Amino acid sequence: MQTLVAYVENKPGVLNRVSSLARRLAINIDSLTVGPTENEAIARMTIVAHTDEKGAHRLEASLEKLVDVRLAENVSDRALLERDLALIKVSADQQNRPHLMELIKVFRARVVDVAPESLILEVSGAVEKIDGLLEVLRPFGVLEMARSGRISMTRGGDLLRPPVSAPSSELAAVDSNLK
Amino acid sequence: MKLTGAEILCESLTRLGVREIFGYPGGAILPVYDALGKSKLHHVLVRHEQGATHMADGYARASGGVGVAMATSGPGATNMVTGIATAMLDSSPVVCITGQVSSKVLGSDAFQEIDITGITMPITKHNVVVSHAEDIARTVREAFVIASSGRPGPVLVDITKDAQQASAEFDWEASAPQLPPKRQRTNHDPAEFDRAVELLNSAKRPLILAGHGIMVSGAMRAFEQFVRAGNYPVAMTLLGIGCFPASDPLNLGMMGMHGEAWVNNAIQEADLLIAVGMRFDDRVTGDLRTYAKSARKIHIEIDRAEINKNVKVDAALVGDAREVLEKLTPHIVTRDHDAWIRHIAKLKGDSAVRDIQSLPDTGHLYAAHVINDIWKETHGEAIVVTDVGQHQMWEAQYYHHNRPRTLITSGGLGTMGFALPAAIGAKFAKPDAEVWVVVGDGGFQMTMSELATIVQEKINIKIAIINNGFLGMVRQWQEFFYDKRYVATPLVAPDFAALANAFGIRGERITKRAEVVPVIRSARESTETVLIDFRVEQEDSVYPMVAAGASLSDMIRRPNSPLVETATEP
Ligand SMILES: Cc1cc2nc3c(=O)[nH]c(=O)nc-3n(C[C@H](O)[C@H](O)[C@H](O)COP(=O)(O)OP(=O)(O)OC[C@H]3O[C@@H](n4cnc5c(N)ncnc54)[C@H](O)[C@@H]3O)c2cc1C
Ligand SMILES: Cc1ncc(C[n+]2csc(CCOP(=O)(O)OP(=O)(O)O)c2C)c(N)n1
Numbered sequence A: 001m002q003t004l005v006a007y008v009e010n011k012p013g014v015l016n017r018v019s020s021l022a023r024r025l026a027i028n029i030d031s032l033t034v035g036p037t038e039n040e041a042i043a044r045m046t047i048v049a050h051t052d053e054k055g056a057h058r059l060e061a062s063l064e065k066l067v068d069v070r071l072a073e074n075v076s077d078r079a080l081l082e083r084d085l086a087l088i089k090v091s092a093d094q095q096n097r098p099h100l101m102e103l104i105k106v107f108r109a110r111v112v113d114v115a116p117e118s119l120i121l122e123v124s125g126a127v128e129k130i131d132g133l134l135e136v137l138r139p140f141g142v143l144e145m146a147r148s149g150r151i152s153m154t155r156g157g158d159l160l161r162p163p164v165s166a167p168s169s170e171l172a173a174v175d176s177n178l179k
Numbered sequence B: 001m002k003l004t005g006a007e008i009l010c011e012s013l014t015r016l017g018v019r020e021i022f023g024y025p026g027g028a029i030l031p032v033y034d035a036l037g038k039s040k041l042h043h044v045l046v047r048h049e050q051g052a053t054h055m056a057d058g059y060a061r062a063s064g065g066v067g068v069a070m071a072t073s074g075p076g077a078t079n080m081v082t083g084i085a086t087a088m089l090d091s092s093p094v095v096c097i098t099g100q101v102s103s104k105v106l107g108s109d110a111f112q113e114i115d116i117t118g119i120t121m122p123i124t125k126h127n128v129v130v131s132h133a134e135d136i137a138r139t140v141r142e143a144f145v146i147a148s149s150g151r152p153g154p155v156l157v158d159i160t161k162d163a164q165q166a167s168a169e170f171d172w173e174a175s176a177p178q179l180p181p182k183r184q185r186t187n188h189d190p191a192e193f194d195r196a197v198e199l200l201n202s203a204k205r206p207l208i209l210a211g212h213g214i215m216v217s218g219a220m221r222a223f224e225q226f227v228r229a230g231n232y233p234v235a236m237t238l239l240g241i242g243c244f245p246a247s248d249p250l251n252l253g254m255m256g257m258h259g260e261a262w263v264n265n266a267i268q269e270a271d272l273l274i275a276v277g278m279r280f281d282d283r284v285t286g287d288l289r290t291y292a293k294s295a296r297k298i299h300i301e302i303d304r305a306e307i308n309k310n311v312k313v314d315a316a317l318v319g320d321a322r323e324v325l326e327k328l329t330p331h332i333v334t335r336d337h338d339a340w341i342r343h344i345a346k347l348k349g350d351s352a353v354r355d356i357q358s359l360p361d362t363g364h365l366y367a368a369h370v371i372n373d374i375w376k377e378t379h380g381e382a383i384v385v386t387d388v389g390q391h392q393m394w395e396a397q398y399y400h401h402n403r404p405r406t407l408i409t410s411g412g413l414g415t416m417g418f419a420l421p422a423a424i425g426a427k428f429a430k431p432d433a434e435v436w437v438v439v440g441d442g443g444f445q446m447t448m449s450e451l452a453t454i455v456q457e458k459i460n461i462k463i464a465i466i467n468n469g470f471l472g473m474v475r476q477w478q479e480f481f482y483d484k485r486y487v488a489t490p491l492v493a494p495d496f497a498a499l500a501n502a503f504g505i506r507g508e509r510i511t512k513r514a515e516v517v518p519v520i521r522s523a524r525e526s527t528e529t530v531l532i533d534f535r536v537e538q539e540d541s542v543y544p545m546v547a548a549g550a551s552l553s554d555m556i557r558r559p560n561s562p563l564v565e566t567a568t569e570p
Helices: A014-024 A053-065 A097-106 A127-140 A169-177 B005-015 B027-037 B049-063 B081-089 B116-123 B133-148 B161-165 B190-202 B212-217 B220-230 B261-269 B321-331 B338-352 B367-377 B390-398 B419-429 B441-457 B472-481 B496-503 B513-525
Strands: A002-009 A028-036 A042-050 A069-074 A080-091 A110-114 A118-125 A142-147 A151-154 B002-004 B020-023 B042-045 B067-071 B094-100 B126-130 B155-160 B167-169 B206-210 B234-236 B251-254 B272-276 B296-301 B315-318 B383-386 B435-440 B462-467 B506-510 B530-535
Touching: A002 A014, A002 A053, A002 A151, A014 A028, A014 A042, A014 A053, A014 B116, A042 A053, A053 A069, A080 A127, A097 A110, A097 A118, A097 A127, A118 A127, A127 A142, A169 B133, B002 B005, B005 B027, B005 B133, B005 B161, B005 B167, B020 B049, B020 B419, B027 B067, B027 B094, B027 B161, B042 B441, B049 B067, B049 B081, B049 B094, B049 B419, B049 B441, B081 B094, B081 B116, B094 B133, B094 B161, B116 B126, B116 B155, B126 B133, B133 B155, B133 B161, B133 B167, B155 B161, B190 B272, B190 B296, B190 B315, B190 B321, B206 B220, B206 B261, B212 B220, B212 B321, B220 B321, B234 B261, B251 B261, B251 B390, B261 B338, B296 B321, B367 B390, B367 B435, B367 B462, B367 B513, B383 B390, B383 B419, B390 B435, B390 B462, B390 B472, B419 B435, B419 B441, B435 B441, B441 B462, B441 B496, B462 B496, B496 B506, B496 B530, B506 B513, B513 B530
Parallel strands: B020 B042, B020 B067, B067 B094, B094 B155, B126 B155, B206 B234, B206 B272, B234 B251, B272 B296, B296 B315, B383 B435, B435 B462, B462 B530, B506 B530
Antiparallel strands: A002 A042, A002 A069, A028 A042, A080 A118, A080 A142, A080 A151, A110 A118, B002 B167
């Protein structure tokens, strides 16, 4: 599994270009999240892909060839903070509820909705943690689940910022040479 | 100044230096055609939109500039798909402009509405829908920049009919391209550069693999200086042909599936391969597990995605070929490779005896002879545009190009039907050049309707049909790998000379070797287009051949005995 972070133009069709590229390279995407950044023109993606280092290089370099991608970087080898968020609807009757509540505490999940026959839990954290919680919830009966997909950030001073300078002078030179 | 979107488009194209547009009209692009009529742009009416894209492509490849094709929405746009893909795979800068239904009905399955940007997403470098007149000038400028910068490629601009009709302020200064900023990668990793220099100066058996990127970069002079500095032998890819003169003793010829035997052997024996602007296509490498095992590799390449894609390299210099070569050349100190070069010359000598040129004259007409005669008669100075198949490979082997951009051929997609329209485009790019089409009887029948375009535009090109009565290249595979079961490869054709006459073009038919040179001479003397139907040996094959996926060392060679006699009905 390889993790890439990309800064892309925040406009329609860009997600399609990115996913279409992965499809063309025959790279299976495990999760792809996209959201706004502090700059409203730019969106940030975290792409988790079933591929090896070579495939990730190809994906990274090909992504950067897309006009609407400002930067793409394979961060798999870097110190990463990774988060996934899950909402899990689990069946819960009077009998098993106390046991369930204990587990929830251990995994630092929260109960965000209570109904007579079920609870909705919210849990965030590393993927393994959520997978672990799911494992122990299964015997109770997982009725429904929604996961956000992974978002990742390199730790500490290892900054990954989008380029925001004016269009490169190289391209301006191409424009003035046409004729 | 207030103009309609259609007028803004024409004005923008004019300012970008466009003279010709290859296109075909229809409802959704009619406002633009109306504006075209009032502009200084020359519109070339094609007979099929695929032809328009190949013409724009041929124009781009011959000139080094951007070619422009135009079509209406729906079927006009979808007819462009093959031509766009052809340009994409060979990194050719083409801008396609399509009309689109009005933005108010977009998404409603309106008449002739098709999602052409969706369809062409994987086969364009970029594409975009424009639905406001005020965005047209900037978008078209951006399209030209994208098409021609970095690794070039096709760009499609889909303009809605209401955007063509609406009025907007035209301000060229204010419509400069506004492309998203990119991370500037530091291309020349110093450690990588030092490693490359060390490899160059320690190699005993170096060999350059010269590709299309040299032409794209305009690096011919820098490349020659690099070659001379290191005294390196040069092998070319199909699309690299012309980047270095064939007449130079250091130029060995083409590599790969139908490359020269001595070139492939040299690749397998080399201790250093210096790949410049080429992408190690599978037609070039054969089986990767056995490819150039004793060689270290340096890759000079503008596209990071090509590094280590097919062949793992020891030093990757990412950047424009000219810039990298200019930086590299002063560091070359070792240039004594005479023993290696003598060794390759010996390999070459061993091959010559098998060459079809050396076979006794059996009275039959061979394609190789025809092409070699065209080469001699045109002094290697013509622009030759080939189609796809056996004749394409014979052209690469027997027409020796000395100048860049004089072989125009579809390499990556291998698009039959490319040659005739691409040659029309090339002729518009280089009106003073002698342009020859070398095409098979199969591929010619795919786009021969463009003969009418030639007549309407009164242009002068020479068309050599290498007519073997078969889909020759496929027949060859059937001969070698399917026990001569010729399924769907024998091919009926019209009388091409008579067909040419019907279009108002002079047509000739040649069946004997002695007639070849005279007909070439008389065709060259004519100031009009001439079509020559060369009835060649039907079951000749292209040698050497590395079967798909086989090792470069395993070449099928031309049998020493004269060819099997086959009936050629003239
Ligand atoms: C029937 C048939 C048979 C064929 N047989 C052969 C054969 O025997 N031998 C053969 O060689 N080919 C053969 N081909 C063609 C083959 O399929 C490829 O098209 C060809 O090898 C590609 O050549 P290339 O890598 O030089 O060019 P391209 O595919 O155009 O690649 C050019 C490379 O240069 C890079 N580049 C672009 N601009 C620059 C720049 N400014 N600076 C640096 N790099 C740059 C690009 O990123 C790209 O990687 C055959 C094709 C057909 C249809
Ligand atoms: C559009 C398209 N369809 C099919 C092919 C597969 N193909 C490659 S070469 C070839 C035969 C070409 O025959 P012809 O044009 O007569 O040329 P020859 O090989 O005989 O010189 C075919 C069918 C192709 N390259 N392009």
